[in-house]
Amino acid sequence: MASPDKAKLLIVDDDDEIRTQMRWSLSSDYEILQAGNREGALQQFKEHQPSVVLLDLGLPPRPNLTDEGMNTLAEIVQSAPKTKVIIISGQGERENALEAIGRGAYDFLSKPVDTDELQLLLKRCFYVAELERDYVKMQRQLNEDAFEGMLGNSEPMQKVFGLVRKVATSDAPVMVLGESGTGKEMIASAIHKRSSRADGPFVPINCSAIPESLLESELFGHEKGSFTGADSTRIGKIEQAQGGTLFLDEIGEVPLSVQVKLLRFLQEGYIERVGGREAIKVDARIVAATNADLKKGMADGSFREDFYFRLAVVELNVPPLRERGEDIEYLATTFLKRFAAEAGNGNLSFSAAALKSIRSYAWSGNVRELQNRVRRAAIMCDGNRVSPEDLQIPSSNRIPAGTTLKEAREALEKELVEAALAKHKGKITAASAELGISRPTFYELLDRLGIKR
Ligand SMILES: Nc1ncnc2c1ncn2[C@@H]1O[C@H](COP(=O)(O)OP(=O)(O)OP(=O)(O)O)[C@@H](O)[C@H]1O
Ligand SMILES: [Mg+2]
Structure with missing residues (x-):
């Protein structure tokens, strides 16, 4: 049963019996999520972001090999490096388990799993995960009131x-x-x-x-x-x-x-x-x-x-703000977080194009101007991506003086292509449809503009 107070634990094993058994012994302490294969595991993981995952390496379609399990591990660790993945390995698979640790797993247990040992290991995992989360939060706070309310790491x-x-x-x-x-x-x-x-x-x-x-x-x-x-x-x-x-x-x-x-x-x-x-x-x-x-x-x-x-x-x-390097983006995102929360729209973030325009804009009104533009954008933005238009940064400002027409055209093409790719998660068909061009033309553009998929 889902409970908002319990920590989430994802169990990935193709053996129904083992999953049921584990759920029995663990569901009083954790909110249990389950999956029997890689797709299911990744879907559950993305949706619920559990901080600990129990992973069997032998997953279908080839339960006798470890590649599906290893791939699952790799994808989880890549998308959320702090996740604690515990490998559940069959008898005599110690070597595989060690390899998994080399690839970012946190620990391993051998089948048949000893319930007490598992309980203990899980407690430790969740505890470490919580400490890490607190640490990140603290660091962020330290940065937030870095210096008498002034932000600036540059x-x-x-x-x-x-x-x-x-x-x-x-x-x-x-x-x-x-x-x-x-x-x-x-x-x-x-x-x-x-x-x-x-x-x-x-x-x-x-x-x-x-x-x-x-x-x-x-x-x-x-x-x-x-x-x-x-x-x-x-x-x-x-x-x-x-x-x-x-x-x-x-x-x-x-x-x-x-x-x-x-x-x-x-x-x-x-x-x-x-x-x-x-x-x-x-x-x-x-x-x-x-x-x-x-x-x-x-x-x-x-x-x-x-x-x-x-x-x-x-x-x-x-x-001036334009001489503060990475601070510009840092201030912009911090202000956005602040104003989005105020506007009751906690999920706002900048589009890639918006970040680009923020980086290249001259900010003659400095922090005050940045603050005002972001505050306005947080209110005006439809959806949850802030665009250069929401910030009312004129596009001419994104093109430095002395740019040839060819360079400007290419810069704009690149921006649009990259944005379309990002929006459609690299899917060429959808991205080319959005830009109203054929797939071959889209590929040509990628080539000519030197964009990697
Ligand atoms: N480093 C910073 N971190 C966070 N907020 C800042 C920072 N610098 C300035 N601000 C904010 O930007 C706005 C302008 O700051 P402040 O009034 O201190 O600037 P000023 O140089 O006195 O400006 P003016 O010349 O217009 O009087 C204020 O709302 C302030 O809170
Ligand atoms: Mg002043």
């Missing part, structure tokens, strides 16, 4: 994380530089969380979002009656960051008058509220960020050099 990102760890231990001001959407705010917040100030506040302020006339009072606060509309005393962002970290986003947008005042705070550690006379001591670590070219600002006089050097004691460059 070398440039690992370097960035290393720098964050290092600067977090000091109080030095940090300047985070990077294109828009690269994760500058996340980096700033990671610096805070990794620092001894982690229990204090992290106060972000986007300097470009606040009108110039209000920025000073937003940052420094104001006393009651200091200007029209100031009907009560308010503390500013700097004071709010007392004991914590102040994140000055889009620092390149700060007007010169406010730069001077911020510079004074950086030098002396005191501020004055707008309209106030008292110097207030504030202990806040400063992290600033910009995607603008501050060197240009310094050259044309819109950004003070002394302010820059005070702010950028440490400079941290966050690389």
